[in-house]
Amino acid sequence: MSDTSPNVADERLKSESFFAKLMKRPELGAIAGVILVVIFFGLTADGSMFSLSGFMNFMTPASQLGILAIGAALLMIGGEFDLSIGSMVAFAGLFFGVCVVTWGLPLVFAIPLTFLFAAFVGGINGTICIRSGLPSFIVTLAFLFILRGLSLVGLKMATGGSTQLRGVRDAVENDWLAPLFSGDAFPGLFTWLAETGLVATFKNGSPKVPGIPVEILWFIVIALLATYVLLRTPAGNWIFASGGDRNAASNSGVPVDRVKISLFMLTACCAALVAIITVMDSGSTDARRGFQKEFEAIIAAVIGGCLLTGGYGSAIGAFFGSIIFGMVVIGLTYTDFDQDWFQVFLGGMLLIAVLFNNAIRKRVTGER
Amino acid sequence: MSDTSPNVADERLKSESFFAKLMKRPELGAIAGVILVVIFFGLTADGSMFSLSGFMNFMTPASQLGILAIGAALLMIGGEFDLSIGSMVAFAGLFFGVCVVTWGLPLVFAIPLTFLFAAFVGGINGTICIRSGLPSFIVTLAFLFILRGLSLVGLKMATGGSTQLRGVRDAVENDWLAPLFSGDAFPGLFTWLAETGLVATFKNGSPKVPGIPVEILWFIVIALLATYVLLRTPAGNWIFASGGDRNAASNSGVPVDRVKISLFMLTACCAALVAIITVMDSGSTDARRGFQKEFEAIIAAVIGGCLLTGGYGSAIGAFFGSIIFGMVVIGLTYTDFDQDWFQVFLGGMLLIAVLFNNAIRKRVTGER
């Protein structure tokens, strides 16, 4: 009925630079913040921060946070919160520790069991939210307390009174699955690189960086996977729709309840993954593991451009958000600032990073 | 044009019991939760919990929380968050302490100065949110860190190295304004009541309850005032409108920005009030005052029926929400349960209270 095809230039459109198009995507806004933070530390921090070992050093906590943040971001895009992930890290860590230490299960059973268990708890969370229609904030908050409390009780039962369960490292030492979830990947490569002098070494000749910490690999894989799901699968569309407008999505045939419950399970599984990695790395678990991580994960997701009200955001954004957060937290130790000022500094950097981010985006995309 | 007047019974309405009408109001939903919690503790707790002194005992922290929660509730109804109120308690407390101890100001100057100062910081918070268009979550989060950090730095400067500033009680001892902000109100009345035997006494004849802690009175007054403003003034309507739909409200002529900034200032002033009361009561302030109070205030507001997305809620709901939270936190100490289970119990009670609340409301109002 019309002769204007969408590919023919439309007189109602101004031309737009490639850069502007890029900055419009929610996933890439946070890049401006990353650049700003890198510049800041480049100027103020000890040079070793951006050496290979310094990079691994700030990427490790960023990755642990990031795995949670990506889960939280998906859930937030789907329109819900999970405040219990921090406690879930402690609880799943306890469960995993008990599997491995107390029951002596090999990892090939312990890990799937832990995931199943986490997914189950996440499912309960989700089901209560959906069935009751209560805001997920309050329901998962209850679980924040419940899981944290159960971790304490469980630890005391498992250890006979202590709040710390030890001996995980010994228990998993020779398990063939252990290298997938703990320590550093590609140690051989790095030893070889150190020998050829490509990687710096300590005085005793061992490489400063023994390999890539596995959490970094997991982090990257999960970020890519989550992005793929969000942008390239029907499920991704359902997540956006469920968070954008619950009624409209449901009226258009999106199985909103199913989507949301799955997201709760996914988030819990992310927490379980972090629990498994950190428990195996540290060899122990205690009742305060993951304390306030739910908070940090939400911060990272929001820095990365997720809306608290749902329906908007990206996994890549959460990826960069976690890196910003991780870099700021660790970066201070490479500078000469007094520790007393740490929180002022952290708050200030976060604010500047998001403001900068926002200003650049508005500038480039011409929004008013 | 029509003969149907609104007062004539409409055949499109079912008749509805008075109770159902009551339960529909957001302010009263939380009452069901209060009743449930009272019944629970009535059955399980030591009788002294519901003695007069026990009542004052759990109402004191509930009131301190409640003052914050009412501020947070108004702000949430207006569609924003303030995560910095907990840090604001510490920061305003420091400011007040410095006014009184270091500068030796009388309360009649120190208190208004503290409020002004808090309002100023709240105003900055609000202005950044409004101007940048960033979510208030991330902006006030930055201030959570910044204010907490500044409290520490300020304390160390004021004391020459300690994290605790003391001597407030001595400094305000004889100030005529002090009774309004600290200690117990109506001591004479209670002594008299004790003499007539209406109030239990210690062996030495002094009443077990020396008076009503002032924070309880402030709490009640603020709750009534906030309810009046919300329901009976134009400003209340603007708050609901700003939170319900920012654009729609602005298009209808509500000065949304002004409303929101005022609410940020109000919330900060609530935090300052709590700071003044607690600092004068304890005679000292330290860097950890108000830790996580922002979180508890939001919890109380949500238990009381506020929506996180804004535009719905009530001050009376936050009032009951704080009492529920305060009662549950303190109540367990009166029971025989193993204290290790405290958090499990706290979470469980919160969940049951809101679920019950919700179930009763749906039942009564016939929603599906």
Next chain:
Amino acid sequence: MTEDSKFHHGDANDAAPIVQMQNIEKHFGNIIALAGVSFDVKPGECHCLLGDNGAGKSTFIKTMSGVHKPTKGEILFEGKPMNFNTPRDAMEAGIATVFQDLAMIPLMSVTRNFFMGREPTKGSGILKRYDADHANAVAMEEMRKMGINLRGPDQAVGTLSGGERQTVAIARAVYFGAKILILDEPTSALGVRQTSNVLATIDKVRNQGIGVVFISHNVRHALAVGDRFTVLNRGKTLGTAKRGEITPEELQDLMAGGQEMAQLEGSLGGTV
């Protein structure tokens, strides 16, 4: 308005109805929105649902498309009692709906809204993925058929004009409509060209044997495509008339709930 329409009006009265709704009641708390309404749709007919504002039309079609559960009353789908728990169930049974509030997500793009809940995929197994190119092409093409030239398929629906947004909803329902197409005031925000396209589309899908439920406040639009007319008033039905059994003026009086109207018939030529 006249019987000499260029449309073919199917005489589908003898066919078995696809959906039959009997004595539907719907209460919201103490509000009675529907107080017993019966209605049916046959294949290949356009059944118009008319009535005053607040009469209960939208509530009624929402019970038909699985959004609301009726408080009382029975729904038969192809002769069997049906019990849709979610709109998705209704959709899978072949009922496509354009809701009055359109059921669109403002932050999502046109294409993603168009295919929401029924995304086209390519590849198979673990590689099965959303087919963005195909989806974009289909969405733009269907919008063009309705007379809207979008700037691009990735504009957010929230930034579309009112009529553009409504057209997305209609195009989507038509594209996925299988047995019944429910249109709740589909032309309310549309321009003249788009409106005539929608009316022509209704005629086209009816001729394919699909049953259409059409809600409108415009007597002329209703008469242009309707085969039967059911009028609701204050939650009750005032009866069903066949095409030709009722004059436009009678119909308009029924739609106004029998109440007197402001005097401007002269300038509007009998019908508003």
Next chain:
Amino acid sequence: MTEDSKFHHGDANDAAPIVQMQNIEKHFGNIIALAGVSFDVKPGECHCLLGDNGAGKSTFIKTMSGVHKPTKGEILFEGKPMNFNTPRDAMEAGIATVFQDLAMIPLMSVTRNFFMGREPTKGSGILKRYDADHANAVAMEEMRKMGINLRGPDQAVGTLSGGERQTVAIARAVYFGAKILILDEPTSALGVRQTSNVLATIDKVRNQGIGVVFISHNVRHALAVGDRFTVLNRGKTLGTAKRGEITPEELQDLMAGGQEMAQLEGSLGGTV
């Protein structure tokens, strides 16, 4: 549709315009919504703004009522350059608007929405408070004048039917309209009775010397009350015609952007 309307059509051509908009452009990022539109409103006239979906009508009136700042172009209010920063400024200058999306808060009651931003008070000084009884009475009465009987003034707007909600917005604007009343597709969701009330109301306020801007897709409604007709197309104006200078068919062709329409004129008697 015919010239023999019962309305009085004011010949306000000689009066000075209240608002004059010159060469207004509005861009959203890379999207050009308005590419230079000029328009004016005189006291006591009803100026219709017509055009295809997405032509830019809503964007245009939003610049007039202070929601958008124009990218380019000048606005004169009573002869002086005006610069509204917020819709509140425009309102205080005497411009009342019914937006296409209605600007209602779903969770708030009818009365509170009605008076949003301009609450009536009683008492004075510190005792100055919202006058709920008065507000309720006024809201119910104004709604009744438009032909809607609400169940009660405290029903949440989100649970009203589409037409009821639209009527709240119209009644509000009419109640507060002082110099200019802007109506963006006010009758789109209304029943026949409510529509005729709104058209009659437009006539009434025009006779009080208020300038009315009326956006519609219904040629018949526009011709029933309009004194001048400006047609937009793809962000540009196609020109302004006076009442009587243009036939309904010509106007309809202009509104459709000159593009060919689906064949159903027969059944609709010339105009959709």
Next chain:
Amino acid sequence: QDIVVVSHGQANDAFWNVVKNGVEQAGKDTGINVDYRAPETFDMVAMSQLIDAAVNQEPDGLIVSIPDADALGPSIERAVAAGIPVISINSGSDVSKGLGALLHVGQDEYDAGKAAGEKLAGMGGKSGICVNHEVGNVALDLRCQGFSDGFGGSVTVLPTTNDPSEIQSKVAAALAADESVDTVMALGAGTAGEPAVAAAKASGRDVAVASFDLSANFLQSVADGDAAFAIDQQQYLQGYLSVNFMALHAKFGLMPGGNVPSGPNLITADKAGQVVELSAKGIR
């Protein structure tokens, strides 16, 4: 020359603030550049990352607290392997040597708790509560455990947040609910000790209140006889001495032959008066 201190206590924690003050003073006195670092909360994973970050900067000395040898061990061993001298402070006296640290300055939390418990039992206590304001912080858990082992009688752990008014209410509630309670052990003087004293006073009963660490107000209560005693680890020494040892080690290779116990040191009414002012300045 640089020395890095990584502890598990935050800068705004009253106890660790004193350590930090000691560290800074030692830095000034020796002319060495010292950095004090700690994770945001009691978080062993984050702490090990901070140690790694410190090792990356190859300081001339590393001073750490070791509340969890499993979690921190690998990072400390990495520092040792990198040739960085390590001294441990505060907690971890038992594992310090094994991980390759040169020396331990401090006092075991458990031992301190036990000493306090014995003292309170000696004062006639039969039934006590231990106010834990950060449940799950292993250092605090150990204090409670030590207390309950030393005390012998019945001990309940009372978990709270670190909000003083809530602690006051909870202690008051615990006293009201159980008439037999005659002893309250607080794990931090400022946060928990002061409100516990207030609650004990309001109860009108004769309750012995003791607290770990010092705060000026609590010491005043001790001096006034409202509280029994405060347990002082003299943590200033932990910061000051460790930095000094490290500085001397760097300069001359000197190092004492054995661990240095910095406490426990019970501060009772007779000594409390002298300590108040120092405590208000963050030295004790």
